[in-house]
Amino acid sequence: MPRASVGSEWVHPGRPFNLTNREIVTRTDEASTDQRAASPAAHSVDLRKTYGSGDATVHALAGVSVTFQRGHFTAVMGPSGSGKSTLMHCMAGLDVPTSGQTFVGDLDLGGLDDTGLTQMRRDRIGFVFQSFNLVPTLTAGENITLPTDLAGKKVDKEWFDYLVRQLGIADRLHHRPSEMSGGQQQRCACARALINRPDLIFADEPTGNLDSNSSSEMLGFLRRSVTDLGQSIVMVTHDAHGAAFADRVVFLADGQVVDELANPTADSVLERVRKLGA
């Protein structure tokens, strides 16, 4: 499993990372790492989401209680229609569950109105999507700083420079999405997800539209941002190879958590998938 070592190029030059708005975390601050581990990045309690009514009722989520640890890379797997995306949407405050609770940190999303949810997403959550979802009329650079601009905050220039250098898109900043390759677009989306130093990044099939080289680069980048920057990531994926980059895999089927796997490898994931499918 490719893991970058401590002290690699991933260390932010000169100053500690401010991963959230509230806590200063340094790479060497063990106490703080423990503290983060103690309070999960996000968790849900008996989450249910149903569509339709009567005979036509569909249970997209049928009571999901799941915890995503801080500083962990969690993969969510399951067949189509298992509720992966719905779970992600509910936990990110994009969709409203039928019942149950969702928390980001200690924050109960059920108690937030639209403005509160918007602010929560803007300040505490980053998104990476399968279809990149960049604003076509903005340049790469403008897309990256969009969340900061929307919040009316000043862009941390050092952090911005650092991200685009690491992602290898420093020379593409003035290009429109239509002028970039898929891999470049997805790296741009990654930078956008990280620009506000969110508590948690949700990645929905981030490699689904990428070729295998770009996929590996992307997964490697996500892995390193967890290992080196202490970022928390939840990734929905179909791909056993991709899931192997995670610290833990949660398996969903028919709207329920059916299994978990710690320290996965591609083989162990595939084996588990076969078992569940059987």
Next chain:
Amino acid sequence: MWKVTIKGLLAHKLRLVLTALAIVLGVTFIAGTFVLTDTLHNTFDTLFGNIYQNIDFQVRGVAQFGSGGGATRNTVPQSILSTVRGVPGVAEAEGSVTGFAQYIGHDGKAISSGAAPSLGVSFDPNQAISALHLVQGRPPTTPHDVVMDLGTAQKYGFSVGDRVRILLQGPTQTFTVTGIAKFGTADNLAGATLAAFDIPTAQALMGEVGQFDSIDVVAKPGADKAAVQRSIASVLPRGVEIVTGQTVVNEQTSNISSALGFFNTALLVFAFIALFVGGFTILNTFSIIVGQRTKELALLRIVGASRRQVFVSVLAEAGIVGLISSVIGLGLGVLAALGLEALLSGFGVTLPSGPLAFEARTVVVCLVVGVGITMVSAIGPARRAVRIAPVQAVTEQQVEYEISLRRRFAWGSGITLGGIAALAAGLTVPTIELVGLGAVLIFIGVARLAPAIARPMASALGRPPARLLGMSGRLGRENSMRSPRRTAQTASALMVGLALVSAIAVFGASLSRSATQSVDNAVSADIIVSNSNNNGPGSFSTTVPTVAASVPGVTASSTVYGGQFEVRGSIQSLRALSTKNLTDTVILNMDSGSPAALARGDLLIDSTTANADHLVVGDTVPVKFALTGDSRMRIGGIFQSNALIGSYLVSQAFFVFHFQNPLPGAVLLKTDGSAGVEQAVQHALRGFPNVQVQSRSQFEASQSAQVNQLLGLVYALLALAVIIALIGIVNTLMLSVFERTHEIGLLRAVGMKRRQIRAMIRSESVILAIFGAVIGIIVGTGLGIALVSSLHSQGISSTVVPVSNLVIFLIIAGVLGLIAASWPARRAARLDVLAAIAVQ
């Protein structure tokens, strides 16, 4: 967020241009109107300033009624002139008279230019104070001399030494042009023709021997003007006043201003109609844009844009489009003003030349209205944009946030009913503002209801093209049924345009029919002699009635006079008829009293006035005439409404006694029925080219022709609204083509020919256009009928729905739909198949 808005705008320049066009046209109209009327206003201001710049005071009769420049005044006796000249401090004083004098051109036709008067004036040889400045020749000195205005001389080819015949109060006379003059700085006074005679000749020709209309006074240099004014005032008899030259300038200017004000308002009404229709186009465009940007807006919501930010971004886009359009419209408005000016001078209204007036007010109004309408129209789409859920960016589900049909129906019906109520109230009171508000509400309400019937309507209207064009037609029909709201919104703009056109058509047809009928119900004469200048003041020489009456075969004649008097404190039009042949020439259906009362000097009133004022035969009412002052008149009879007479009628003898030098407005002749009488009358009156002789049917036809001429003008102005509606259709189709790029690519890939693609887009367009036209014609016919029935008491007695016209409108709408489709259809047909399929 600003960045997103501006970048988004720049990325869709075509969309921007099409959206802006609707507003540009409306604002151009507003700006053009303001610039033109301001320019005219300033020019007249300067002109009057020029004319009166050397005059310190004017002595004139006290206003009998009215005030300022439009007042009715009596003449002053000539003897006052020498009194005024004798006042210490007076350097110069000269009297002047003004009256009727109309040139006859080399071709034997009377020279007249639109609504401008044909003036005969006295020529003041003292060029220091005269408003007329000789540019050629010499002043008039004998009773056979005339000085012509430069405008008329140039246009009709007269030069010094030419002989010219002039129509006057009395018999037509021939004069020699001794000089050509400018009026102040202008070639003529806004198209009016001027014939200037020496003072005694002018007095004789205008019927004011020993009288002046006014006396212009210049004070000695260095004299205390206030003291001079007081001294003159102290020697003036009762009923004569002295005012400063500046007062006269101000009065004349404000007189012109109020005339221009009406012109201004009329043009602005059409400008606002155009913008209102433009508003529908904007609303529709922004709805489609928001629909197409759903994914992008949802994405912005995901990455942290608040609802407010999304709302503001859509409105900001509208604001920017509105601002750009308004600025362009302002610029084009100046050009439009120049164009309008050229158009007017083409019609013979030579305007005094002056620099274009571009007031700050014009800029403010145009920007506020242009930006305001665009932003108000975008509020609905912006609110829909706010309702887009963030999750729509990542799910394929197309969540249509269509408000429920029931709510739409409730709102639409509510607004429509409110509109009908306002319209009904406005028509009964009558208040024009309420009528306008009612119409606006009805349009908005119907536009909200339209989506409910869009699908079945489109389905029904799409049947013929589906049958005729096969698959292309079927797809066009399907496309027009696909989004009822879009179809309805696009059609709504055309709906408003056609509703107005149809309402005017109903109104015009009814007016025309009523005019014809009212001639039948008002006149029993066989021949009507009237002024040939339909637009201008209709009067002619007092010799005409005598000449006409003496033609063999004419058995009876009656002369019609018109003037203004004050009755029960308000100024009203008064008609007079000779009592002798009254019943032979006019149909007077008496409710009470008798026409014979006219001979006793009684006043006859129509039943509408009698009912409104609670008057009965035998009552006396206070009246006032400019010439003779206050008195009381007995009501001698009450007659049923008569279009020719109006509300108040007196005898000719009474009228002539109470008005100074009245000119006849028409002569009604009864014949013995023998053939050729009309030609004989025509022949007898050949020396009066400003007079037309018509049989009753010809007279009726000319009444309708006048109505139709007015209608033509209104149609032309409404055409702008229809054009804007068409731009809306082009815009919608273009956006639809972009939206369906993938689908069109697929159709092409599976073998649809370019021609078929074009046919598909065209049938959709025609369905849209006819849909809008059908609703518009229905609503407009309703509006027209409401308008006409509210005017029953005003003499519009019959309601006519001109079905053939309405069918023509429908066909025109279909053709316009075809035209609107041509560009989008070409665009769709030209799409590269592979590239189109690749687009998701």
